[in-house]
Amino acid sequence: MxxxxxxxxxxxxxxxxxxxxxxxxxxxxxxxxxxxxxxxxxxxxxxxxxxSHNFIDIHTHLREPGFEHKETIHTGSLSALYGGYGTIVAMANTNPCMDDIETVLDFKHRVEQDGCVNIYTYSAITQNLQGQKLVDMARLIDEDIVVGFSDDGKGVQSDEMMELAMQLASNLDSIIVAHCEDESELHGGCIHEGRYAKEHHLIGINSASEYKQVARDLEIVRQYHNRYHVCHISTKETVALLNEAQKEGLSVSGEASPHHLILTEDNIKDCHPNFKMNPPLRSQEDHQALIQGLNDRTITVIATDHAPHARDEKNTSIQNAPFGIIGLQHAFPLLYTYLVKKNLVSLETILDALTVGPAQVLHFDCQVQTxxxxxxxxxxxxxxxxxEEKDLKSKSANTPFLGxxxxxxxxxxxxxxxxxxxxxx
Ligand SMILES: [Zn+2]
Known part of the structure; x- marks a missing residue:
């Protein structure tokens, strides 16, 4: 109609x-x-x-091609449609990886066939997310369906590689969307290095693994003045670093996920793998900094990091389960219930972070006018x-919010x- x-x-x-x-x-x-x-x-x-304008999610894992047992372009975008989203951007960690033109054109064809909402993708920054060799950035950004570059799932470890990518992004007036994770700070952890990890004798993931790489990246942005966006901010230090860079006038932005805005490590129950995501649920102090960052508009984007995993993959110990939860279908009701109704964030701020905020980052149209x-x-x-699980449109059901x-x-x-x-x- x-x-x-x-x-x-x-x-x-x-x-x-x-x-x-x-x-x-x-x-x-x-x-x-x-x-x-x-x-x-x-x-x-x-x-x-x-x-409202329908929502824009600039951080989704559609899993197709390669991981159709977790999600497909159809089921992922159907979840989005039912969540009030009109536009989503898929991450490049598919198989084959979204790092060459053939894969991108194949994805575009699949989207035309199966997409329920407007779908774009990021190209990887480095080939197969290996951090060794840059993709052909100039060629890939030429395709309308490609809106920027991200190795999401992995941080780019080499300083030289990230510098080269940012320099090229600057020349192309494109954006680096960064999953910040310094692997030298990782020790095989599965949840935040905090109270819950200690009590349950689990190896923790420290905050420095995130903010050290954000700090490194912002130094590169100061040199090349490229567009730069931080994915799934989870620590108070990252919020402070981003705020400082914005005050200097750099064109940097950041997103927080609904789960980091709603939950902390204190909400983890029974070491359940549905509370395992990367970055992990952090401390109450970190949570407060995210809420503050959203309210003062340091964080202008709420992005789901929708990360489906099949039931049997999550049906194991928290140590062995894969990271990530689904998020598209119920992002708004959860944010409204846990943040707006509890007077932590205004409805206006939530709606902006789901519409104009992400639109500004990726230069999407977001007008409601004649x-x-x-x-x-x-x-x-x-x-x-x-x-309830029976109402989920995703192929997967890995969410701590069931019930x-x-x-x-x-x-x-x-x-x-x-x-x-x-x-x-
Ligand atoms: Zn990520």
Whole structure:
């Protein structure tokens, strides 16, 4: 359905909430004002439901090609659609790795066939994420589906290699999206080196493994003034480093994941592998710094780091299980329930970090105005529901939030003009 009138919307746009009607014709927003006459248009009475630009996730693992037992382009993007996302960006750690033009063109073809939302990808920074040889950055960024460079899953260990990548990114006006992890600080840990690790005799992952590499990268940015984005910030030191660099006027940004914004090491239960992710859930102090960073807009992006793993892969000890949890389908209800309803973060800040924040980082269009293609999501803030495995659209179920009751149920997603009622489906 591409022609309809949304009555009684509670629209959030450019920092302001307003009660309004929205007329969509041939998929484009024709008018935003109160009391629009419907003419012969089908009317959808939203009864005050929240409407926002649909969300943008700039950190997703779709697992295809190579790991289709965990997720596919179809199931991953369906999770996104049901989570209110309209655009997602896939990480390059597929098999084959997204490091050459053939793999990228094959991915583009698959996306055209199976994608439920707009899908882009990063190219790897180094071939096969090995940190040894740069990809052909100039050739890869030429493809519209490639929006930047990331070795996510691994930090680029060699200073020289990262310097070369940043220099080239600067010349190409492209962006380095960095998974920061200094491997010399790793000792085979599985959760944060803190209270829980100590109590359960588990090897910890220290904070320096993250912030040391962020500090190194920011020094390189000071030289080349390239666009640079820090993935899944988890430590207070990283927030401080990013804040300092932004004050100097560098074009650097950072993201936090819903799980790092909601949980700490104190929430880990029974050494369950669904609490194992990289970076790990940190201390309460780190959590407070992330919330503060989101509130003062040092962190302008919430990104899911959606990382599906098959049930049998996670069905082992916390030491042996792979890192990561799924996140696309319930990011907003969880953020709304745990941060907005508890008065830790405003609804405006959360919505900005899911829309304009990521759009600015990757130069995506994110307009809700007359003449723009309708890309909107619609939420019922007062309706609660419980996250159950049977309702997951992902192929995997690795989330610590199963059984959690949330508010902010998604009612519909308007994808490139098409109204998709998710409650009827
Ligand atoms: Zn990562």
């Amino acid at each position: 591409n022609n309809y009138l949304l009555k009684n919307a509670y629209l959030y746009n450019q920092g302001i909430f307003q009660k309004t009607d929205i007329l969509v014709k041939d998929g484009y927003i024709e008018e935003i004002s109160s009391n629009i006459e419907n003419g012969d248009m089908p009317v959808i009475d939203l009864q005050g439901k929240l409407v 003449g723009s293609l309708a890309n909107l999501c619609i939420f019922d803030l007062d309706q609660s529901f419980t996250i 959690t009751t949330c508010y902010g149920r998604i009612f519909a997603n308007i994808m490139n003009g098409e109204f998709i009622n998710l409650e009827e489906k």
